Amino acid sequence: xxxxxxxxxxxxxxxxxxxxxxxxxxxxxxxxxxxxxxxxxxxxxxxxxxxxxxxxxxxxxxxxxxxxxxxxxxxxxxxxxxxxxxxxxxxxxxxxxxxxxxxxxxxxxxxxx
Amino acid sequence: xxxxxxxxxxxxxxxxxxxxxxxxxxxxxxxxxxxxxxxxxxxxxxxxxxxxxxxxxxxxxxxxxxxxxxxxxxxxxxxxxxxxxxxxxxxxxxxxxxxxxxxxxxxxxxxxx
Numbered sequence: 001x002x003x004x005x006x007x008x009x010x011x012x013x014x015x016x017x018x019x020x021x022x023x024x025x026x027x028x029x030x031x032x033x034x035x036x037x038x039x040x041x042x043x044x045x046x047x048x049x050x051x052x053x054x055x056x057x058x059x060x061x062x063x064x065x066x067x068x069x070x071x072x073x074x075x076x077x078x079x080x081x082x083x084x085x086x087x088x089x090x091x092x093x094x095x096x097x098x099x100x101x102x103x104x105x106x107x108x109x110x111x112x113x
Numbered sequence: 114x115x116x117x118x119x120x121x122x123x124x125x126x127x128x129x130x131x132x133x134x135x136x137x138x139x140x141x142x143x144x145x146x147x148x149x150x151x152x153x154x155x156x157x158x159x160x161x162x163x164x165x166x167x168x169x170x171x172x173x174x175x176x177x178x179x180x181x182x183x184x185x186x187x188x189x190x191x192x193x194x195x196x197x198x199x200x201x202x203x204x205x206x207x208x209x210x211x212x213x214x215x216x217x218x219x220x221x222x223x224x225x226x
């Protein structure tokens with residue numbers, strides 16, 4: 001089944017404790033991206049990647065890192081999480097770019113205390 | 114840079130009534146335009162998209178949208194709403210491959226019986 005998976009689905013952590021949210025897709029998509037969703041703000045793009053080793057900042061990249069060492073994986077790294085990063089995070093992938101249909105993962109709800 | 118405005122945060126319609134969700138965008142050229150739907154607790158799913166050509170676009174679940182360049186709008190419509198349409202709807206705009214995808218803040222649709 002074609003899908004985007006994210007892990008963990010729920011995470012509660014404390015300020016400053018490094019964490020990684022994994023994202024994997026099995027559709028051989030070139031384009032992958034991370035969004036955060038906050039009430040009243042919709043989805044805001046954090047980072048996107050056009051292909052392996054090619055990443056670029058979205059609208060809200062501060063406090064986040066990403067890497068794209070393999071085509072299928074696009075982990076999101078918070079090296080020193082803060083409470084303002086409490087949010088619902090979505091990973092998405094598409095065939096070639098943002099003009100193609102985005103396939104979204106189920107989301108990761110992160111709480112930073 | 115592109116931007117998207119969804120003027121209505123909440124809309125309530127009766128089951129069987131018609132629906133129109135508004136979306137206005139800002140971009141210098143003809144953008145790629147999308148409508149996504151998010152059911153409670155789910156990721157986002159593409160309803161329809163516009164790149165060029167016919168300005169009236171048909172999507173899944175009986176939805177359609179009309180691109181009006183003169184008004185910089187891409188409003189979503191459905192002639193008869195079903196209770197299962199209750200969800201949050203997001204308009205998004207892109208500007209070619211290798212670029213960001215920008216989402217609006219979303220419109221929450223409630224359907225009353």
